[in-house]
Amino acid sequence: MPVPADLPKPGKLFSLGLMTQQAALRHPDSLFYLDKPFDLAPELGMRPTYAQVADLVEDTAARLYALGVRAGDVVGVYKTHNADLLFLACALARIGAVPAMLAPFLEWETVTIMMDRLRPAHFVTDAAKIAVSGEHGDRLRVIVPSTVLTHGRAAGLPSLEDAPADRRPPYHDLPADDPALITHTSGTTGVPKMVAAARRGTQLPINMQARLARWLRYSETYAMCISFVHSRTYAALATALELGINIAALTDADVDNVRKIFLECRPGGVEAHPNMYTHWEELADDPDGPLESVRIFMSTFDAIHPRSIRVMLGASRRRWPIFLQSYGQTETGPVTMRLYTRRNIRRADGRCVGHPFIGMTKARIRPRPGVDDGTRHGFIEATSTGLGITYVGQQELYDERRDGDWWNLQDIGYKSRWGCLHLLDREFDQTPELASMLAAEDTILDQLPTLTEAVFVSLPGGIQPVVCTRRDKPLDRTAWAAAVAGLPQVADPVHIAWDEMPHTATWKVKRNVLAERLADGTIPTLDEVKPLI
Structure with missing residues (x-):
């Protein structure tokens, strides 16, 4: 059924139901690069x-x-x-x-x-x-x-x-304040919660990205390899359609598939989940240069390991490539952003996730009840014009997380004297043995480039590292011992295949599920090291 030329205009707010039609009227010949035909219309x-x-x-x-x-x-x-x-x-x-x-x-x-x-x-x-x-x-x-x-x-x-x-x-x-889209949280700690976003709320990330695109004068192919059911993806799609640029929408994050698509479409912008970039690092050494055209790398919602940022920026042959890291949650949309260049990544603190968006978000630290450890660490809370309006079917849980305009992200962190936000751990992952599991994992990955994942799990017997290597190659245990020498006592690492690592649709590791599988011995290992019980 062809698009009618007399479709109504959606007004000032984002319209999920009209964005493809309005874009087609202005840019009918712009392309989508797919790695798999649509199930709805394979003939396309x-x-x-x-x-x-x-x-x-x-x-x-x-x-x-x-x-x-x-x-x-x-x-x-x-x-x-x-x-x-x-x-x-x-x-x-x-x-x-x-x-x-x-x-x-x-x-x-x-x-x-x-x-x-x-x-x-x-x-x-x-x-x-x-x-x-x-x-x-x-x-x-x-x-x-x-x-x-x-x-x-x-x-x-x-x-x-x-x-x-x-x-x-x-x-x-x-109406602007009625539910327009329902997506869900990652489910790292249990059954995902469904977040209803009002039409007005969905506008926040679109406004943010549109401003950025205008500032950067962006007009090249944009490649996305992010969950197609995540709220972030619809904002990214809406912005790209508005620009009228070619869009590569990848279903398969496998390195070989990404290489093939990137060599054809030569994207100027790439967006992926943090752990995907870690797997894509091997593309930096590819003689055909699948990453050399990229001017802007983006990663949303989770803090990314600094090693991956360095490798991506180093793989680009653009004069001034940048890496944009955004931190937030499904419930809030993006809360902070940090921009990396080849120069500042050399001294970057991987736990710093940047500053809030002026006029759209704010962040603060609320002290943890009963905890006085002499630090500025506490619960990260945020206000956002994109805050979801409810957890569907779980209103009481939603009300517990919300304090007026402030939302508890259930992350632990602090703010520096410069006002930038630092993320240390999820509340549920905190352990007294390590000030920050995420910082410890950054340290390990920085020193061992053959690792594609290093996860520290708190078990009754102590801290259990679980690692994955690139294409499941053997783990260099001598190098491992040197890498952990400056950390508190941890057990010998358990080496598993990436496919055995329990993770969400956005490639977040489900640490609670991993801990359960380690404890009951149901996770196959690639060597003889046994996990702590």
């Missing part, structure tokens, strides 16, 4: 244009409308990992529904718990997901009145493939 191939994607959004919206999705409906989305997740959310918003996006890597047991909290009017999935749902699929049918397949056929469920697309749904412009 690997290089669809803005115009084709906008048509896909209109077509999908019409099919969803034909199957009963209406303005105001909350719709859970849980489908196979693919960039078309972005445009499925756009199609739902085009109708005026509220998409609730779930990471494709969640287990069905977790999905049913989240849907029980959400109680959506519809649930959108695909045949591959239904095929492995088992008893949880039966539970889902009790919770949700309507289940729709994006593609394929299973269990007699209606599929978008069979729905008519001949009736264009009316456009509903959502």
Whole structure:
């Protein structure tokens, strides 16, 4: 279904349901670089244009409308990992529904718990997901009145493939303070919490990035390898569409896949999760230079290891490459930002995550009750114009975290005399043996470039390091001993494959799950070292 030229203008606030259409009217021939065809429209191939994607959004919206999705409906989305997740959310918003996006890597047991909290009017999935749902699929049918397949056929469920697309749904412009998008936290400490963002709140990261793009005069291809269901990704997409630039949307963070796409599209900007950059460091030595065109590297929400920043900046052949690190959470959006160059990264403190955005965010440190350790360390709290309006189905938990306009990020840190924020640890990861586990991990990774991950886990027997090496090569234990010589006593490291490291859709390590697997002996190791019990 082609995009009509008379679509309403979305006004001053971001419109998830209209952004692809408005971009297509201005920049119809700009490209998307894909590494996997859309499940929703495989016939578009690997290089669809803005115009084709906008048509896909209109077509999908019409099919969803034909199957009963209406303005105001909350719709859970849980489908196979693919960039078309972005445009499925756009199609739902085009109708005026509220998409609730779930990471494709969640287990069905977790999905049913989240849907029980959400109680959506519809649930959108695909045949591959239904095929492995088992008893949880039966539970889902009790919770949700309507289940729709994006593609394929299973269990007699209606599929978008069979729905008519001949009736264009009316456009509903959502009120500024009503929920417009529901995403979820990473789930590092349990079942992810679903965060409802108002349309006004989704504007914060778009404003921030648009200002930055204008300041940098950015107009090159932008490559993203970030979770397609994360709130951050929609802000990044909206900004790129507004600029009219080519967009590489990668589903696979594997080094060889990234190399192939980057050599073709030669991005000027790259955004990925911190642990992805660590794995991509080997691309810096590639003689074909897949990273040499990059002018701006970006990483959001988690603090990144300084080693990865140094390697990325060193791999670029641009005169003044920069690395932008943003810190925040799903609940707040970006809270602080720090800019790195080749010069300042040499003396950078990896725990410094920068300053708040003037006029949009603030940060403060609240002392921990009953803790007087002689330091300035405390709970990091923030105010943000992008603060989520609730945890869906968990309002009491949301209220516990909020104090007026201030939100407790449940991270431990401090502010320097210059006002920059320093992140030390998650509250749940603190241990008396180390002032900062994250700082200790930075130290190890700086000294051992063959490591792709070093995680310190607190177990009853002490501090247990768990490490991964590049392409699972043997660990140099002599070098390890030298690297930890200046740290408090820790156990011998357990060496595991990266694929065995429990992590979230944004590649955060689930330390609690890792600790449980170490304790019960269910995690396979690559050597003879046994974990502390």
